[in-house]
Amino acid sequence: MAQMSIMAKIQVVASDEDKTLLDETMSVYREACNYVSDYVFRTHDLKQFSLNKALYPTLRAEFGLKSQMTQSVFKTVIARYKTILENQKEWIKPSFKKPQYDLVWNRDYSLTQDHFSINTLGGRVKLPYFAEGMSQYFDRSIYRFGTAKLVNKHGKYFLYIPVTYDVEESDLSDICNVVGIDRGINFVAATYDSKHKSGFVRGRSIKQKRAHYSALRKELQMRHTPSSRRRLKRIGQRENRWMQDVNHCVSKALVVNNPAHTLFVLEDLSGIRHAPERVKTKHRYVSASWAFYDLEQKLIYKAKQNQSSVIKVDPRYTSQCCPVCGHTEKANRNKKIHLFTCKNCGYKSNDDRIGAMNLYRMGINYLYDSQVPDTVAAE
Template identity: 65%
Template sequence: MDEKADLANIHQVVGVDMGINFVATSYDSNSDTTFFNGRPIKHKRAKYKQLRKELQQKQTPSARRKLKQIGQRENRWMQDVNHCISKALVKTYGQDTLFVVEDLTGVRAATEKVRVKGRYQMVSWSFYDLRQKIEYKALKAQAKVIAIDPTYTSQTCPKCEHTEKANRHKKTHTFCCKTCRYTSNDDRIGAMNLQRKGIEYLVEETART
């Protein structure tokens, strides 16, 4: 199917921000926001981490077997979580939707500077798996997915486009523009900016035809 023909049929643009406290946050053309809570998942993964640490300290053959089993169990569980989220997103918006996700292929390198305590959740989080599942389900539903560079998407005001690191307060997960004072959740801001970039992408691609 011709890509330009696909884009000509797009009637909905949805930005999808991926994170820790919210696994995914979507913002659509109707200005509606959906949050997929990540805190219970974060806590469960922390328990897996603690159990893995205890087994590693034992250094016995049975402990190593259990360690492998736990890793496989955690992986299956996380994939199921991503399956449910991607299914919900694609089912909600359906055909002729443009999903705009973050290109997080460099997330592992980017998180090497994260403090050791938080590194496990950051580095091992399956952003790429979630993106793949959204892409696969979107294709089946005759929707489209593009991945863009997420740089500054959580620091840029979606209202006046003022970009400043101080706009975002990571500890409180809030965003407050230093220029126009627009305030919201920082993950929602990321999704809003991704949605805006999706609209810009459509305009640019349409202009080329």
């Protein structure tokens, strides 16, 4: 069995009186986080026990936090510092700018199909919420709620709840279908499967919209005004939401259109952001900002939900190797017209389709050898 976690999002309905109480609680919680963050930055102390000893009385007396809220503040700050240290490898003080509140399940909050109960500075309050899509998660024998986060976005209150559950892992002996997926810009995804069928998700409209956002950002950056900076931020958030929705739809279609126990084979593109010199200057923005990783992550968790698997393989030569005769040569591929022509046997096809076919073959080899291939087999 493997554990799966998804993030459920609900909108909380609050009266004017409740909004005042929530805003006050979230604001004080943020101020307490910044207070603890400053102390940790000076002392480099990330042990909750010693932080409790040094700061607990102050947080209770000066900030008015309740006992459980105080513990949540410590955990929030410690988690933020550990993330920074893991990613940046240095002590950088995080600043908590937006009002927030991290809620421990069954202590700071609880959730039923009728209401959302939350612990505030003014006591416990019960609030209604939009419950669409949440009913499936109330089977306590299957789903478990974790530490949630309450945020205020433009006057609306949203609760983000991590939901964990167990899924059966797909065994290699259960695999009944292999799909090679070549990700790119002209085609978001080109696929080739065990039925020897090819599929394409066109990326031209996405590329054009990204170019529009890029030009708009460039124009706003030249203005250097407060309003242009605010608009830049809104545009970035809007583009990010739109691109995530595109990747959600693409990954969902890939999983839904294939049976359970499918093996999806992707190129390992983890180093693509660090190789801009391989791309022409005018194309570097598109190449570096394309949301390959987001699509990959969405496909991985959706595949697990469908008892399917995803493996990543070395991308070298996947668009240069002939899937018919195995001849590998850089000249086989004409990038300008997206055409692959084997210099040995003359086989012709779209270069993205060739990539998907080679990835499919690497998936077949993986099933035989139980080992991820280092690279596509060359002549």
